[in-house]
Amino acid sequence: MSWPLFLSFRQLFPPKKFPVFATVSILGVALGVAALLIVQTVMNSFGEEHRKRIRESVGDVVISPDFGNRVADTPALMKSLAALTGVAAVAPQVEGPVIIERRKDDIVFGVMRGIDVNREGAVSPLPSFVIDGKFDDLDDDRVIVGRTLARRLGLYTGAKITLQSPVRVARSLGGEKLDLPKELEICGLLHSGFNDVDANTVIVTLRTARSMQMLGAKDSTGIRLKLTDKDAAEAVARSCAHLLTDEISAKPWYLFNQHFLQAVAMEKQMLFLLMFIITLVASFSIGSTLFSHVVRRNREIGLLGALGAKPANILTLYLSQGFLVGLLGFALGVAMTFLVLTFRQEIVGLLGANDVLLKQYKFDRVPLYYNTADFVKAGVLTLGLMTVAALLPALWASRRKPSEAMRDA
Amino acid sequence: MSVVLFASGLTKSFASPGGKIEILRGVNLEVNAGECVSIRGESGAGKTTLLQILGGLEKPDTGELRWNGETVTGKGNRFLAERRARLLGYVFQSFHLVPELSALENVTLAARIAGRPAKAALPEAKSLLVRVGLGHRLDHLPGKLSGGECQRVAIARALVNRPPLVLADEPTGNLDENTGESIMRLLLDMTRERGVALALVTHSPAFAARADRRLILRHGELHEGESL
Ligand SMILES: Nc1ncnc2c1ncn2[C@@H]1O[C@H](COP(=O)(O)OP(=O)(O)O)[C@@H](O)[C@H]1O
Numbered sequence: 001m002s003w004p005l006f007l008s009f010r011q012l013f014p015p016k017k018f019p020v021f022a023t024v025s026i027l028g029v030a031l032g033v034a035a036l037l038i039v040q041t042v043m044n045s046f047g048e049e050h051r052k053r054i055r056e057s058v059g060d061v062v063i064s065p066d067f068g069n070r071v072a073d074t075p076a077l078m079k080s081l082a083a084l085t086g087v088a089a090v091a092p093q094v095e096g097p098v099i100i101e102r103r104k105d106d107i108v109f110g111v112m113r114g115i116d117v118n119r120e121g122a123v124s125p126l127p128s129f130v131i132d133g134k135f136d137d138l139d140d141d142r143v144i145v146g147r148t149l150a151r152r153l154g155l156y157t158g159a160k161i162t163l164q165s166p167v168r169v170a171r172s173l174g175g176e177k178l179d180l181p182k183e184l185e186i187c188g189l190l191h192s193g194f195n196d197v198d199a200n201t202v203i204v205t206l207r208t209a210r211s212m213q214m215l216g217a218k219d220s221t222g223i224r225l226k227l228t229d230k231d232a233a234e235a236v237a238r239s240c241a242h243l244l245t246d247e248i249s250a251k252p253w254y255l256f257n258q259h260f261l262q263a264v265a266m267e268k269q270m271l272f273l274l275m276f277i278i279t280l281v282a283s284f285s286i287g288s289t290l291f292s293h294v295v296r297r298n299r300e301i302g303l304l305g306a307l308g309a310k311p312a313n314i315l316t317l318y319l320s321q322g323f324l325v326g327l328l329g330f331a332l333g334v335a336m337t338f339l340v341l342t343f344r345q346e347i348v349g350l351l352g353a354n355d356v357l358l359k360q361y362k363f364d365r366v367p368l369y370y371n372t373a374d375f376v377k378a379g380v381l382t383l384g385l386m387t388v389a390a391l392l393p394a395l396w397a398s399r400r401k402p403s404e405a406m407r408d409a
Numbered sequence: 410m411s412v413v414l415f416a417s418g419l420t421k422s423f424a425s426p427g428g429k430i431e432i433l434r435g436v437n438l439e440v441n442a443g444e445c446v447s448i449r450g451e452s453g454a455g456k457t458t459l460l461q462i463l464g465g466l467e468k469p470d471t472g473e474l475r476w477n478g479e480t481v482t483g484k485g486n487r488f489l490a491e492r493r494a495r496l497l498g499y500v501f502q503s504f505h506l507v508p509e510l511s512a513l514e515n516v517t518l519a520a521r522i523a524g525r526p527a528k529a530a531l532p533e534a535k536s537l538l539v540r541v542g543l544g545h546r547l548d549h550l551p552g553k554l555s556g557g558e559c560q561r562v563a564i565a566r567a568l569v570n571r572p573p574l575v576l577a578d579e580p581t582g583n584l585d586e587n588t589g590e591s592i593m594r595l596l597l598d599m600t601r602e603r604g605v606a607l608a609l610v611t612h613s614p615a616f617a618a619r620a621d622r623r624l625i626l627r628h629g630e631l632h633e634g635e636s637l
Pocket residue numbers: 423424432450451452453454455456457458459
């Protein structure tokens with residue numbers, strides 16, 4: 001180790017003495033870094049979680065009608081879609097509004113989603129969200145009900161409900177003679193963690209859904225694609241176009257809730273800017289602390305000059321102290337970030353914000369996705385700022401004439 | 410005999426509210442290898458200023474300065490720093506040890522600044538500290554040492570790079586009489602043993618008398634002599 005680095009370390013951490021300057025400065029940096037990283041990671045996690053939810057519920061690419069209510073000849077279209085490069089799996093769906101009747105006159109509205117039991121698992125994680133029952137038990141006589149919805153209605157696995165759809169009601173009112181709605185047995189509850197889904201959705205088979213929506217045997221309301229590369233959504237969506245009629249289009253997942261995702265990204269950037277300003281202020285105060293730390297060593301600087309230290313050595317001596325404070329502060333800040341975020345659920349609980357999380361963000365757990373880029377950005381920023389903060393005192397020290405520094409004795 | 414320190418026509422003045430004060434008005438000095446020269450003078454006569462100019466810490470207004478025959482006046486800071494580390498040892502009135510470094514580290518620091526690896530200088534630094542009587546205090550921090558002990562460390566530090574010349578500015582000025590006596594004896598003995606030239610600024614006529622040559626700084630000039 002070169003002597004300026006050696007001495008730099010010693011001056012930061014003097015032997016047999018509590019390192020006041022180092023502690024205060026490093027803690028200052030660490031708090032700034034932790035604040036920045038926690039905010040960025042939380043924002044990132046919310047954004048990522050939303051993206052994941054959207055992708056899981058709509059699929060990587062969705063084929064759906066822009067006009068009309070159906071995709072005709074679904075099996076043939078699915079076959080050609082599946083043959084496209086980049087498409088890993090396809091599955092049809094029939095969605096629509098539904099009236100859920102538990103007892104006579106005890107009804108609520110919900111969203112019905114008809115799926116192909118054999119294909120669904122290939123395009124979405126839905127089967128793994130089923131609790132209190134088995135996804136595989138779903139057939140034309142059974143239904144899976146959202147967990148929150150079930151709780152609200154006092155339903156449980158094994159209970160029976162009847163489904164009715166507005167389409168059928170309208171037809172009946174028009175005088176058409178229709179079968180009475182079938183009674184379905186609940187074979188499981190859906191717990192996706194996304195409250196909007198869990199509070200409104202019932203899952204049925206395609207056949208059940210088609211009869212609810214009065215659709216033909218080859219009709220669907222959409223086809224969902226699972227891609228081999230999820231980042232290729234846009235390209236695959238474009239390559240689908242030639243298979244589709246004018247009334248049907250293919251959309252990548254991120255076009256759903258697009259504005260919401262943009263708002264989240266924007267918020268993250270704004271918060272970065274705010275936290276950056278806070279870090280800037282902190283680095284100013286650390287710079288001034290470092291300055292007084294250097295000024296107090298006036299005589300030592302003179303001595304080093306008398307011993308033959310070059311101005312560049314003195315510069316290194318104090319710049320490296322700024323850098324070290326930055327480095328250790330950053331490391332500690334990262335550790336604090338991990339610690340705080342590990343206990344995020346407990347912290348949100350202590351703040352009594354679990355309800356807000358559920359209501360506003362539709363999450364029942366605080367999501368966590370670390371973004372390496374956030375950490376790299378914060379690291380470069382901290383080390384850069386701290387070195388700049390140390391630059392002024394270091395320059396001051398390196399320009400001291402040894403004779404003057406010694407006179408102060 | 411070779412001349413380790415050569416100065417001719419050194420002048421120095423400082424600006425003050427009352428106008429320019431001329432501190433040095435043409436100092437001429439030659440110190441031979443291994444020679445001990447004492448410099449006395451009244452307080453404020455400019456002894457410290459002179460020693461700083463001789464050590465290259467301060468630039469003279471005019472005049473020429475040579476170390477080991479090489480002209481150093483007019484040279485840049487990097488050059489001066491490099492030569493200073495190799496050719497000069499300093500002992501100050503107020504010790505000037507680095508408080509965060511142990512006695513041994515303070516001595517090896519001078520070697521490291523001179524560009525020597527710490528390991529290479531370690532045996533020499535240790536034996537010097539043993540020689541100054543601090544063999545049992547190697548790892549002590551300056552704060553745990555007495556004034557006399559600190560000055561012993563400073564003497565070891567001044568000699569660790571085997572410079573041809575040591576500059577000492579009132580090295581006993583902060584010490585009591587007995588301690589001062591033993592420090593002075595140590596400094597004179599050790600420079601003599603090693604054939605190191607010594608320019609010694611002191612108040613004490615008794616210490617000055619032990620030098621090979623006795624000089625007085627008066628009215629900005631150096632004179633041979635005993636009395637102020
Ligand atoms: N950097 C400076 N600026 C102005 N005056 C100075 C400076 N350095 C020394 N002096 C003045 O020069 C004079 C000589 O000082 P000094 O060399 O310390 O004397 P001595 O060591 O003989 O007591 C003093 O009057 C002192 O105030």
